[in-house]
Amino acid sequence: MRSPTVNPPHSSENVMNRIDALFTRLRSQGRRALMPFLTAGDPELEATAALIGEMVTRGADMVELGIPYSDPIADGPVIAESYTRALRTGIKLASIFAMVERLRSSERVEAPIVTMVSYAIVHRHGVTAYLDRAVSSGVDGLIVPDLPVEEAADLCRLATARNLSLIQLVTPTTPRDRALKIIASTTGFLYYVSVAGITGERRELPPELADNVAWLRSQTKLPVCIGFGISGPDQIRQLAPVADGLIVGSALVRRLRGAAERPRAEVVGEIGGFVEELARALTLT
Amino acid sequence: MPAPATSPASTALPDALGRFGAFGGRFVPETLMDALNVLAGAYAEAQADPAFRAKLQDYYANYVGRPSPLYFAERLSKLVGGADIYLKREDLNHTGAHKINNAIGQVLIAQRMGKTRVIAETGAGQHGVATATACALTGLECTIYMGEEDIRRQKLNVFNMRTMGATVVPVTTGSRTLRDATNEAMRDWMGSSEQTHYTIGSVVGPHPFPMIVRDFQSIIGQETREQSLARLGRLPDAVVACVGGGSNAAGMFYPFINDDEVALIGAEAGGRGPNSGDHASSLTQGRPGVLHGSFSYVLQDDDGQTDDVHSISAGLDYPGVGPEHSYWKDCGRVRYESITDAEALDAYHVLARREGILPALESSHAVAQAMKEAPALGAGKVLVVCLSGRGDKDAYEIARLRGEPMG
Numbered sequence: 170m171r172s173p174t175v176n177p178p179h180s181s182e183n184v185m186n187r188i189d190a191l192f193t194r195l196r197s198q199g200r201r202a203l204m205p206f207l208t209a210g211d212p213e214l215e216a217t218a219a220l221i222g223e224m225v226t227r228g229a230d231m232v233e234l235g236i237p238y239s240d241p242i243a244d245g246p247v248i249a250e251s252y253t254r255a256l257r258t259g260i261k262l263a264s265i266f267a268m269v270e271r272l273r274s275s276e277r278v279e280a281p282i283v284t285m286v287s288y289a290i291v292h293r294h295g296v297t298a299y300l301d302r303a304v305s306s307g308v309d310g311l312i313v314p315d316l317p318v319e320e321a322a323d324l325c326r327l328a329t330a331r332n333l334s335l336i337q338l339v340t341p342t343t344p345r346d347r348a349l350k351i352i353a354s355t356t357g358f359l360y361y362v363s364v365a366g367i368t369g370e371r372r373e374l375p376p377e378l379a380d381n382v383a384w385l386r387s388q389t390k391l392p393v394c395i396g397f398g399i400s401g402p403d404q405i406r407q408l409a410p411v412a413d414g415l416i417v418g419s420a421l422v423r424r425l426r427g428a429a430e431r432p433r434a435e436v437v438g439e440i441g442g443f444v445e446e447l448a449r450a451l452t453l454t
Numbered sequence: 455m456p457a458p459a460t461s462p463a464s465t466a467l468p469d470a471l472g473r474f475g476a477f478g479g480r481f482v483p484e485t486l487m488d489a490l491n492v493l494a495g496a497y498a499e500a501q502a503d504p505a506f507r508a509k510l511q512d513y514y515a516n517y518v519g520r521p522s523p524l525y526f527a528e529r530l531s532k533l534v535g536g537a538d539i540y541l542k543r544e545d546l547n548h549t550g551a552h553k554i555n556n557a558i559g560q561v562l563i564a565q566r567m568g569k570t571r572v573i574a575e576t577g578a579g580q581h582g583v584a585t586a587t588a589c590a591l592t593g594l595e596c597t598i599y600m601g602e603e604d605i606r607r608q609k610l611n612v613f614n615m616r617t618m619g620a621t622v623v624p625v626t627t628g629s630r631t632l633r634d635a636t637n638e639a640m641r642d643w644m645g646s647s648e649q650t651h652y653t654i655g656s657v658v659g660p661h662p663f664p665m666i667v668r669d670f671q672s673i674i675g676q677e678t679r680e681q682s683l684a685r686l687g688r689l690p691d692a693v694v695a696c697v698g699g700g701s702n703a704a705g706m707f708y709p710f711i712n713d714d715e716v717a718l719i720g721a722e723a724g725g726r727g728p729n730s731g732d733h734a735s736s737l738t739q740g741r742p743g744v745l746h747g748s749f750s751y752v753l754q755d756d757d758g759q760t761d762d763v764h765s766i767s768a769g770l771d772y773p774g775v776g777p778e779h780s781y782w783k784d785c786g787r788v789r790y791e792s793i794t795d796a797e798a799l800d801a802y803h804v805l806a807r808r809e810g811i812l813p814a815l816e817s818s819h820a821v822a823q824a825m826k827e828a829p830a831l832g833a834g835k836v837l838v839v840c841l842s843g844r845g846d847k848d849a850y851e852i853a854r855l856r857g858e859p860m861g
Contacts, residue, residue: 239759240633240745242640243483249627261757288481289744293758315481315747319471342488342647351484365485366645 187281187309188334188357191230192392192413202230202414203405203448204394205421206285208248209234209265210255212429212436218268218276219433223441225280228448233312233416236265236286243314245369247419254429262294266306273307283310283336283357288320296324300331310334310357318351325354334358339385341365341375349388358392358414359385363399369419370400379411386413402450409451417447463787465711467778472661472748475784477777480660482747486640489647494662496567501669506562513558514673517591518548520555522674524681524838529808536829537691537837542678544702544842545813549584551843552674552702557584557653559670561592564651571595571650575639577604577632577698578769578816579611580843581655586620588653596620599638601630604768607851629762632698632772636746656699657776660747664704664776671705678838679709686836692717692827695840696819697737697790698770700779702842707788708778717789720779721823723765724792730755734763736775737783737790750777766795766855767815767848797822802845802852814843815852 185193195202205224209217221232235248237255244252265284272278284303291299291313303311310333316324318337328335334357339348342365352359361382363374378395385393395408396416405415424443428436467474480490500506514520523543531539544552557574564572572594576582582598589596598615602624605612615622628634636658643652657664657671675693682690693710695703697720710716725733733739736751743752745760753761753773765771782788793801798815801822805811813821817840824839831837845852853860 239628240637242637242746243485243644245641253627256759287744287758289752289754289760290758292744292749293754293756314483315744317480317482317484317487320479320481338484340483340485342485344488347487362485364645365647367641 184332186332186334186357187279188231188283191281192358195230201409201412201451202392202394203228203451204231204233204414204416205229205444206233206235206416206418208237208251208255208422209268210237210258210260211251211422211425212254213258214260214264214268216428216433216436218272219437220440221272222276222278223437224444225278227441227445229280229444230414231281231283233283233285233418236262236284236290238287238290241287243367245367245419247423248368251422251425262290266302266308269308270306281309282307283312283334284308285312285314288313288316296327300327300333304331304333308333310336312336312338312360314338318354321354329356336360338362341377341381345384348385352389352391355391358394359389360416361385361393361395361412362397363395364397368397371398374398374404382411402446405447405450406453415451461785463711463782463785465708467781468661468665472665474778474781477742477750477780478661478664479749480747481744481749482660483644485644486647486660489643490660490662497563497662497666500563500566506566510559510562514555518554518558519546520673521677521681522546524678524685527809530805531828533804533808534825534828536833537827537831537835539824539828540690540836540838541811541841542674542706542838544674544840545811545817545844549580549587550846551580551584551814552671552705553581553584553655554587555673555705556655556667556670556701557581557588560651560653560666561585561588561594564594564653565592567651569594569649569651571597571646572653573597573599573639573642573650574653574655575599575632575635576655577635577771578767578814579604579608579615579847580769580814582615582620582622583611585653586615586618589620590618597642598622599625599635599642601625601632601635603630604632604635607768608847609850611847631768633760640746656701657704657778658699658746658748658774664748664778667701668704668708668778671701672708674702674705674840675707675709678706682836682838689713689716690838691831691835692719692837693840694719694721694820694824694827694837696721696770696816696842697775697779698723698734698772698816699774700776702840704776704778706840707782711787718787719823719827720788720790721793721819722790723767723770723819724794725764725766726795731762732764733792734765734771734773735792736773737779738792742780745774748777750780751775751783766798767819769814769816770819791823793819793822799852799855801825811841812845813841814845815848817842
């Protein structure tokens with residue numbers, strides 16, 4: 170990989186990253202974060218912008234924005250199909266960043282936004298170019314699910330220099346000594362993958378989940394959030410006591426199937442209602 | 455980024471991170487990292503175990519039928535003119551292609567690791583058949599992912615896989631070819647690696663796969679080297695192999711990498727021509743990028759999305775290539791060229807008529823490249839073609855293309 174030595178143009182060490190600020194605030198209030206996942210451009214980019222605004226209004230603390238990719242090997246059918254729908258609209262990375270920029274400037278959306286993006290895409294645009302544009306558009310962090318810790322050193326350094334969080338994943342198959350290495354190069358929050366497998370809703374979550382997350386939380390001050398497999402309010406209630414935040418992806422993306430043929434207001438309202446239901450489950454635990 | 459074109463190619467790669475120069479590595483979800491580390495350890499142990507090597511040798515000799523012959527194609531050489539063309543007859547292996555060399559090796563590793571189930575992706579179906587064969591031989595459960603388009607093109611292999619007890623899962627996403635089958639196999643492995651081994655079929659994917667597959671396929675180049683020295687008293691002047699993911703080429707080239715006097719030439723799928731979507735020439739028309747867990751030449755657009763590709767041959771219909779080929783290309787050790795569908799089809803018919811050998815459409819690309827190289831090399835020179843597989847599987851598709859379907 171290349172290892173550029175240019176000075177980061179957007180370094181802002183004195184300003185707290187939105188993600189860090191969020192978790193500081195939530196911890197002082199004894200609350201957990203709700204993080205819905207959406208594919209950028211499904212059903213199309215204008216709808217994504219409207220959905221983000223609505224979700225934040227109805228209780229989302231942070232938004233994970235999936236950058237559609239043609240070959241997502243970590244994703245189950247629901248998100249993979251959502252990526253395919255988005256790519257069919259001809260969506261490009263530049264228009265996704267422009268959409269985020271507009272949300273920040275004219276819509277005044279202040280919730281943290283994190284991109285979930287394949288390293289194939291980051292590499293093609295160039296690591297520094299990707300990170301610089303993420304910063305200038307108002308993105309707060311990134312998750313690169315196909316970049317394991319061995320390959321992530323450069324990206325971690327360059328992201329940190331830009332005050333961007335690099336959120337890394339720990340899974341049920343990660344040995345504990347390896348988890349400690351991952352923690353050492355993670356900023357923002359640690360993403361605990363609840364199940365060994367691809368994204369998608371699960372009826373049952375593994376029994377050792379709570380223990381694994383408790384162990385991680387004993388090893389780091391970073392917030393630990395749980396994702397993969399969370400399907401609705403019941404699991405939110407079950408997991409909220411053990412984590413700092415919960416990520417809901419497929420359960421939400423599934424509701425966007427066929428959304429292109431429906432009135433946007435109806436789709437946005439329905440997703441907003443689902444997010445509100447999740448947020449209520451989270452608050453009541 | 456890529457290594458300078460002047461550095462000599464090393465055979466002591468990959469390094470601990472799975473790198474061949476700038477290429478290779480592991481670009482996979484964290485969920486797979488432990489499985490890859492465990493596999494790398496198990497593979498190193500197996501290679502150090504004389505009993506494992508003896509067992510593999512026994513299967514190669516008595517089950518696969520190795521060594522495969524090095525045959526002097528005299529009538530083809532006369533027709534083409536110039537160098538003497540020899541064919542390394544991997545098509546005569548049990549199951550009809552080089553794929554069995556790797557499949558047996560990996561399934562024996564899976565068995566050593568205590569896995570009960572094996573999965574694989576397949577394009578032309580040769581790797582699927584080889585894996586189904588190795589699983590029947592060892593009693594392991596077998597699931598093969600295959601694109602719907604390839605199932606249509608390669609009916610015979612699908613039938614044979616099922617006959618040997620494998621489950622063939624049609625892949626209906628994306629272009630419904632090898633790339634999509636690879637995605638599905640990786641997704642399966644994400645959730646099943648505890649009891650399942652993923653027998654990848656080419657020198658692609660995350661480390662240690664490109665190394666493991668190259669090592670098992672290197673029997674091709676080793677035999678060719680020995681046969682050439684024994685028969686001709688010298689090494690060939692040039693060696694040609696087709697390159698999709700690049701396993702037969704890697705196995706053929708690797709033992710010759712340090713023999714500077716031997717020219718190594720890879721033939722990629724040029725499809726219908728050089729426009730995007732019409733070919734599968736990752737090395738000659740692509741650029742370095744990430745696909746299927748490894749950093750290598752890929753066919754990708756400016757946004758990092760994988761391009762659609764095309765080849766008449768299902769086994770070469772793939773938008774990426776093994777990372778060691780990318781390394782060899784940038785070192786200048788191997789020259790990569792592109793062969794069109796029409797040239798491959800022509801070579802298929804030439805070999806059928808002149809030598810009574812029906813090559814696989816994949817291997818026909820190598821034959822077509824050899825027909826271009828031999829006159830340029832000139833008389834008295836020796837050119838070896840890796841005839842990686844036989845053409846039985848392609849008969850229906852060729853008949854369809856000729857407008858005389860067999861029904």
